[in-house]
Amino acid sequence: MLSADLHTHTDVSDxxxxxxxxxxAASARSVRLLAITDHDEVAAIDAARPIAQRLGITLVxxxxxxxxxxxxxxxxxxxxxxxxxxxxxxxxAAARSMRKTRALQMGELLATEGYTNAYAGALAxxxxxxxxxxxHFARFLVNTGVCGSMGEVFSRFMKPGKPGYVATLWxxxxxxxxxxxxxxxxxxxxxxxxxxxxxLGGHAAMFNDFKAAGxxxxxxxxxxxxxxxWSVFAAHCRKYGxxxxxxxxxxxxxxxxxxxxxxxxxxxxLTPVWDTWNTHYA
Ligand code: AMP
Ligand code: MN
Ligand code: MN
Ligand code: MN
Numbered sequence: 001m002l003s004a005d006l007h008t009h010t011d012v013s014d015x016x017x018x019x020x021x022x023x024x025a026a027s028a029r030s031v032r033l034l035a036i037t038d039h040d041e042v043a044a045i046d047a048a049r050p051i052a053q054r055l056g057i058t059l060v061x062x063x064x065x066x067x068x069x070x071x072x073x074x075x076x077x078x079x080x081x082x083x084x085x086x087x088x089x090x091x092x093a094a095a096r097s098m099r100k101t102r103a104l105q106m107g108e109l110l111a112t113e114g115y116t117n118a119y120a121g122a123l124a125x126x127x128x129x130x131x132x133x134x135x136h137f138a139r140f141l142v143n144t145g146v147c148g149s150m151g152e153v154f155s156r157f158m159k160p161g162k163p164g165y166v167a168t169l170w171x172x173x174x175x176x177x178x179x180x181x182x183x184x185x186x187x188x189x190x191x192x193x194x195x196x197x198x199x200l201g202g203h204a205a206m207f208n209d210f211k212a213a214g215x216x217x218x219x220x221x222x223x224x225x226x227x228x229x230w231s232v233f234a235a236h237c238r239k240y241g242x243x244x245x246x247x248x249x250x251x252x253x254x255x256x257x258x259x260x261x262x263x264x265x266x267x268x269x270l271t272p273v274w275d276t277w278n279t280h281y282a
Contacts, residue, residue: 002281004033004274005261006060007077007190007222007247010048012127013038013064014135016252019048022260025250027055029261033274033281035079035247037062039133040095042083058281060274064190065091067176068169069209070200074189076176077219077245080277081185088183091171096130098168103132105166110137113163115146134158135251150255173206174213186216186273188245191224192233207240217243217273221266223257224249234267244270 009015010022017025019036022044026034034057036044045061052059061083065076081088107119121140126132138153147153157164171179177187189210197203207218219225220233221244237244244267250260266272274281 002033002272002274003029003031003261003265004246004272005031005248005250005263006033006035006062006079006188006245006273007037007064007219008035008250008260009038009064010036010044012041012043013131014126014133014251016255019044020051022250023048023051023055023057023059025260027057029259031057031261033058033060034260035060035062035077037064037077037079037247039064039075040066040092040099041131042081042088042092043127045083061185063088063092063180065176065179066095066168066170067173068171069173069206072195072197072200073168073170074173074195074206075191076173076180076215077188077190077247078180078183078185079188079217079245079273081180081183083183085183087179091176091179094171098170099132100130102166102168103129103137106134106137106164109166110157110164113157115141118164137164173209177210177213177215181214186243186276187214188217188219188273189215190219190247191222191249192218192236193226193229194224203236207236207242211240211242215242216276217245219247220244220270221246221263222249223263230264230267234270237270243273243276245273 063078110118122136126136138150141153180187
């Protein structure tokens, strides 16, 4: 089966590497099908395309959209999109404005906690004020020794109920799926095991809504999943008729658990998401 990594980040969102570094790393690890899926952004794709072409990698245009489902936020990867489609352009514009407002609010909250330079520090690590993520604040708090790890920042400051957390109302899951489909893409639930849906109807309720909205696939093989969870989500694919996706969710060599392309193959019993596309990938 084709070596694929369909979930990676660059420095236009909260990844540490630029598009070229991501594509080169994928090439070095013999990835043949690579998707760049920045959070609410597509700005790295134009830069990645010629490099991928030169290195013989098929680049899949992607995005990881932040969405709202019931009382939680869900990440929906859009694969094989036309990233210039107006539906994507307007989703990106809306997210940029939300991120800009949210980052200022987070900066104020952290200043109240005594970290007066958190906003400026996080901004210096981001590509723009409109692309600021919790990751940039977390990196700043680790770099300045406030916390020992990214995980510690999230559990002390950046999760719901913690003093640096700002709730954001992202677009509804169904609308997010519609955005991706309008742009010709396949909507994929990112790292499904990561959501705590216990009080919200469970994964079954979320997958039912996703399917009804036109969702096409879920990530089965990703670093957030244990081997037992590969089987759990493979079974969900069969139950709901979803295709399966695979991705490292690579952010940086220091912070990510696995390198680009460093994943086991999808179980042979599942339909890989790329098999649902018109182009045939050998
Ligand atoms: P945002 O999109 O600004 O809400 O930031 C979410 C990002 O924070 C995710 O995409 C992850 O990259 C990162 N993240 C979330 N939870 C954690 C955690 N516990 N440890 C490290 N990074 C995290
Ligand atoms: Mn991220
Ligand atoms: Mn995600
Ligand atoms: Mn991601």
